[in-house]
Amino acid sequence: MFRIAIEVRDLISSNVSSALDKAFDPAKLLLRLQREIEEALVGLTGDMSKARRYKVRLEARLEDTRGQIDEWQDKAKSAMNKGREDLARQALIAREDTRLSFSKIEEEIAAIEASLIDMQEVELQLEAKRDDVRMRLADQLAADRLAPVASGSAPRESPVDRRLGHIEALEKRTGYALDGSQAAARKAAVDRELEDMRRESAVDDELAALRASSGTSA
Numbered sequence: 001m002f003r004i005a006i007e008v009r010d011l012i013s014s015n016v017s018s019a020l021d022k023a024f025d026p027a028k029l030l031l032r033l034q035r036e037i038e039e040a041l042v043g044l045t046g047d048m049s050k051a052r053r054y055k056v057r058l059e060a061r062l063e064d065t066r067g068q069i070d071e072w073q074d075k076a077k078s079a080m081n082k083g084r085e086d087l088a089r090q091a092l093i094a095r096e097d098t099r100l101s102f103s104k105i106e107e108e109i110a111a112i113e114a115s116l117i118d119m120q121e122v123e124l125q126l127e128a129k130r131d132d133v134r135m136r137l138a139d140q141l142a143a144d145r146l147a148p149v150a151s152g153s154a155p156r157e158s159p160v161d162r163r164l165g166h167i168e169a170l171e172k173r174t175g176y177a178l179d180g181s182q183a184a185a186r187k188a189a190v191d192r193e194l195e196d197m198r199r200e201s202a203v204d205d206e207l208a209a210l211r212a213s214s215g216t217s218a
Helices: 003-013 016-022 026-081 085-144 159-163 166-178 181-214
Strands: none
Touching: 016 026, 016 085, 026 085, 026 181, 085 181
């Protein structure tokens, strides 16, 4: 998921009622929270636009890569027909590398699509949170008989207000950064080794097929 969507999760999951119980100035806290939510919505919209544009670029790269796979296949056949098995092998290795790139682009497109769906859900949740905060603010202002515009004589924000929610946000971000990092590194190493084995096997099989079709002996 894009960075802004992760940060927005903190706003969505924040407990407004608990925060208000601890706040020195509830109306001021609600005003600040509303502003943060509205800014997050703007940032989320920007991230969604970037994701859509990036997806279009990836789809174009995918088509180019598809064409490169066919080109390397043709080059391998041509080289084998001319008795150049060494060149045919190089072409097939390049083809397998290109296929791997193709698969990675497909995975990246799928991840972008999943992120877009997730961000759309987050956007709906954030809008609901904003509406809830607006209603609470209206009720609080009515109870306090305060104008919705903050005045210069408003009480100073307490340390509790300033720190409210930040500890939880930092804990979540730390969790995102550390969770499963070692396991991911081990999995990546295994995946690379398996991919190298798969590529060599595919090249050997393809060379044998080309050798048979061209009548070339090993």
